[in-house]
Amino acid sequence: MHAIAVGRDDRTPRVVERDPPTPASGEALVRVLRVGVDGTDHAVIAGDHGGFPEGADELVLGHEAVGVVVDANDTDLDEGAVVAPTVRRPPAGGPNPYFDRGEPDMAPPGGYVERGIDGADGYMAEYVTSPAADLVELPDDLADYGFLVEPVSVVEKAFELAAAARSSFRWEPDTALVLGNGPLGLLAVAALTDGATTAGHYDTVYCLGQRDPDHPSVRVLDRFDAAYVDARDTPLAAFADAYEPADLVVEATGHPPHAVESLDALAPNGVAALLGVPEGTHEESVPLAHVHRDAVLSNKAVVGSVNSNARHFRAAADALADMDTDFLDALTTVAPAFDDPAAAFREDETTIKTAVELATYEER
Ligand code: NAP
């Protein structure tokens, strides 16, 4: 079968040949339909994030997948079921409490491998196997957009952690600010305005970016009741004065100063959820006394959030089912998998998010 991989020496995504995998006991065989590409994939390809499987010179890419069960093996799954696989798997070794509890997303660095990212082959292959417990069943009509369940689940987890950090008192948020108009930021806006999400209802949603208004990733915001803020005119530190303080900030830029500037954008009792994964270093002087005083005197919280578990996938499937398909169409550019695999990872001015198509639902 064909798969798309990067090598240690040649980091250009290319087609490789692999034997189709055989499911072990407790695993099912899945025919992959579509795999999404995100900022993390670009960091993996550049060698800035993740790593190769132990002893391997290639990594099969892809961690945002949707597929169809073609061999349920000895599992309870139904053949033909549409599924989205979770990303983390236990590292080699003994019992692992995080995985045993169904909370692999809370395992510390080094306590997991991530398929398509770090230490385990991903889902850009015609067929993959997975433990049934790590395959989340989706309604059939999510066959086209089910690759978005993984990134939406990341957003759902962030909402959950943010709300948990405000759960000791009556928190009634109504203003949210999303930082970044990349795929993750736009999905956060969609979830906050359209989706039946863990976040609840917000009256006012802003999205901060640094593109011109005619860029597709800004134009798509017109579909929502969300106001675009151009960071080149209003940097994050000036947001609260220029607009209004936000009860919730969701950071999806990976721009390191945003970790601190988010506090300035928050209303008293607000919370910022950080999702971006900056690469390299960034040094800047910060008015620490102000940051510290403001966080304390206004009861502000900042939470970091990475990855997601099966519960977040199920919440994401609900949220995704509620999202406007015109938005999902505008967000997604579908690319054939094997003609020119590197093309799917080339950034251009018209593409917001690429979905690599390995098979259609009709071909299953
Ligand atoms: P992306 O495509 O790189 O999107 C980042 C967006 O932020 C882009 O639209 C970028 O705009 C914008 N941006 C960057 N710096 C900015 C600034 N100073 N002011 C305003 N906008 C700014 O990445 P993504 O796939 O949407 O993911 C977002 C981040 O989350 C990445 O760092 C990714 O690695 C991380 N991530 C984390 C998790 C997790 O589990 N925590 C999961 C998925 C992704 P331009 O393109 O115009 O520069």
Ligand code: BGC
């Ligand atoms: C993935 C997460 C993963 C994180 C860190 C994100 O793009 O969506 O599942 O944990 O990268 O590698």
Ligand code: ZN
């Ligand atoms: Zn991702």
